[in-house]
Amino acid sequence: MLSDAEITAINHEISLVPHKKAAVIEALKVILQHRHWVSDECVESVAELLEMSPAEVDSVASFYNLIFRKPVGRHVIHLCDSISCYVMGYEELYQALQQMLDIRFGETDTDGRFTLLPNCCLGCCDHAPALMIDEDLYQDVKPGQLKRMLKKYS
Amino acid sequence: MERPLTKHISFRRPSLALEEYERTGGYAAVRKALKQLTPEDIQQQVLASTLKGRGGAGFSTGTKWGLIPMGADAPHPKYLIANADEMEPGTFKDRLLLEGNPHQLIEGMILSAYAIQADIAYIFLRWAYRKAAVLLQQSIEEAYGAGYLGKHILGGSWSLEMHLHTGVGRYMCGEETALLNALEGKRATPRAKPPFPQLSGLFGKPTIVNNVETLCCIPHIVNNGADWFKSLSRCAEGGTKLYGVSGKVNHPGCWELPMGTTIRELLHHAGGMKNGHRLKGLLPGGASTDFLTEQHLDTPLDYTSVAAAGSRLGTGTIIVLDDATCPVGFVHNLQHFFAQESCGWCTPCREGLPWVEKTLLSIERGEATPEDIELLRMHTHMLGPGHTFCALAPGAMEPLQSALHYFMDDFERHLTEKKCPYANHLHR
Numbered sequence A: 001m002l003s004d005a006e007i008t009a010i011n012h013e014i015s016l017v018p019h020k021k022a023a024v025i026e027a028l029k030v031i032l033q034h035r036h037w038v039s040d041e042c043v044e045s046v047a048e049l050l051e052m053s054p055a056e057v058d059s060v061a062s063f064y065n066l067i068f069r070k071p072v073g074r075h076v077i078h079l080c081d082s083i084s085c086y087v088m089g090y091e092e093l094y095q096a097l098q099q100m101l102d103i104r105f106g107e108t109d110t111d112g113r114f115t116l117l118p119n120c121c122l123g124c125c126d127h128a129p130a131l132m133i134d135e136d137l138y139q140d141v142k143p144g145q146l147k148r149m150l151k152k153y154s
Numbered sequence B: 001m002e003r004p005l006t007k008h009i010s011f012r013r014p015s016l017a018l019e020e021y022e023r024t025g026g027y028a029a030v031r032k033a034l035k036q037l038t039p040e041d042i043q044q045q046v047l048a049s050t051l052k053g054r055g056g057a058g059f060s061t062g063t064k065w066g067l068i069p070m071g072a073d074a075p076h077p078k079y080l081i082a083n084a085d086e087m088e089p090g091t092f093k094d095r096l097l098l099e100g101n102p103h104q105l106i107e108g109m110i111l112s113a114y115a116i117q118a119d120i121a122y123i124f125l126r127w128a129y130r131k132a133a134v135l136l137q138q139s140i141e142e143a144y145g146a147g148y149l150g151k152h153i154l155g156g157s158w159s160l161e162m163h164l165h166t167g168v169g170r171y172m173c174g175e176e177t178a179l180l181n182a183l184e185g186k187r188a189t190p191r192a193k194p195p196f197p198q199l200s201g202l203f204g205k206p207t208i209v210n211n212v213e214t215l216c217c218i219p220h221i222v223n224n225g226a227d228w229f230k231s232l233s234r235c236a237e238g239g240t241k242l243y244g245v246s247g248k249v250n251h252p253g254c255w256e257l258p259m260g261t262t263i264r265e266l267l268h269h270a271g272g273m274k275n276g277h278r279l280k281g282l283l284p285g286g287a288s289t290d291f292l293t294e295q296h297l298d299t300p301l302d303y304t305s306v307a308a309a310g311s312r313l314g315t316g317t318i319i320v321l322d323d324a325t326c327p328v329g330f331v332h333n334l335q336h337f338f339a340q341e342s343c344g345w346c347t348p349c350r351e352g353l354p355w356v357e358k359t360l361l362s363i364e365r366g367e368a369t370p371e372d373i374e375l376l377r378m379h380t381h382m383l384g385p386g387h388t389f390c391a392l393a394p395g396a397m398e399p400l401q402s403a404l405h406y407f408m409d410d411f412e413r414h415l416t417e418k419k420c421p422y423a424n425h426l427h428r
Ligand SMILES: Cc1cc2nc3c(=O)[nH]c(=O)nc-3n(C[C@H](O)[C@H](O)[C@H](O)COP(=O)(O)O)c2cc1C
Pocket: B052, B053, B054, B055, B056, B057, B058, B059, B061, B064, B083, B084, B085, B086, B087, B088, B171, B172, B173, B174, B175, B176, B177, B209, B210, B211, B212, B214, B215, B390, B391, B392
């Protein structure tokens, strides 16, 4: 069940577009803000609000990289795996993160603290390799800096 | 040398707030346009300036605008959209403009919207640009407060609403018709053309989509004229260009330089190759452009010259391939990206790109046969222009076909030595 706050926010998004369906991505973003991922139940609730079928909502939800359809950790690490970061050694960062957290891309660590995801070019290729943790950007990252960097996120 | 787009960008201080921006001459072009110029005047000026779209394809901005219905019978609302999705690997130029001087983009959008008589403007921003999102939202609010946006701008009859939209991550959102679908709340798959967005775009209404850098040129063209804009350039394509270099160079970065600056000069701005590294090749304008090599260093970086050298200017951000990086691994990384970001709409791309990616991986691991090289060659034709629904797959084939041309010895060494001859990469 969606909370009142979620429903109010989704109704606001609906009011901004010419027809209900057009608000589906914004509605899914509202769910993400509140719960960090979108469950099957949420897909159904959104479908009902927007007068769509759950399959239609899911076809949009499953298309986009950042609409998570599985639970994620309290923090998400987005490691850039695109070309400039490849040249500048993102694979070493990946190896270090795998060792520290005992997870591979797409996985969440055992205490639910971090999910590790690959991400396309973060648009700071002149400071490669780069990663984001939640909304924080880190540039020119060296494997030796990771431990201290992660400490900030509990 | 004039650098109109980046003159007021400095990361040693916060970006200019509205009043500071006005003090540097900001919004003068909007005042001038709304008081003295007709929409057609601006369209004419932009056409005469020879400005070409900076999103990658290099299409004349004036010509594009010229196809929008004007006059009393034109359907409304009309839309203007700033494409700030910047996800082309190796590209980091729009970020500089968005974070460095958000009011410049907003002013460019107001002028462009006035020129096509749009009613609603969107900035389609990729999610990762958090700092830009905050700055743009603040700046839009400031512009509303000052009467540059909203109803009856500067007391005249024309009104414009502007919204910031942040995406949820997909390279295809940058393709202009897929962007329209994403804005409508759909999957970001491309639309058939015709009808072109100018006639039937967002919600079926006339729409212009322009790149951030393109739009940032407009205030300067309106202020200083088409001839001045042409004089900034060293070639027949007017203006400056934001060029970038990344990879193993001494000072990777982004610089505004005259259109037509050569590759050699640009690499010089980047401080040359890092100690101990040699230039093996480069992609001149992002991941979907053909490799160029040392023999092309004196090529001017403009659309016509780079095309004549066998590649494309694309986004103008160079990615350097050095001699310690395996070209097969490099191209595999690119194809992994394209295969992952294929929207799945058409079969050759959806099925072909993962095949290409797997084939490259088996070459990289030393497990491939000469037939695999032929298979790659075949794909460069099968996924080339005209065989797929949009430009993603043909773009993906550009670095592959040119790698097969310039770095064939490297491919062959993987086959004969049955391993990657470059020691330093860890393979997933
Ligand atoms: C797969 C793909 C991705 C694209 N991504 C972008 C992008 O992120 N930003 C952009 O401005 N143009 C992008 N383009 C080009 C746009 O389709 C369009 O040509 C451009 O936004 C038009 O603006 P311009 O005329 O000012 O260059 C992309 C094209 C393709 C095929």
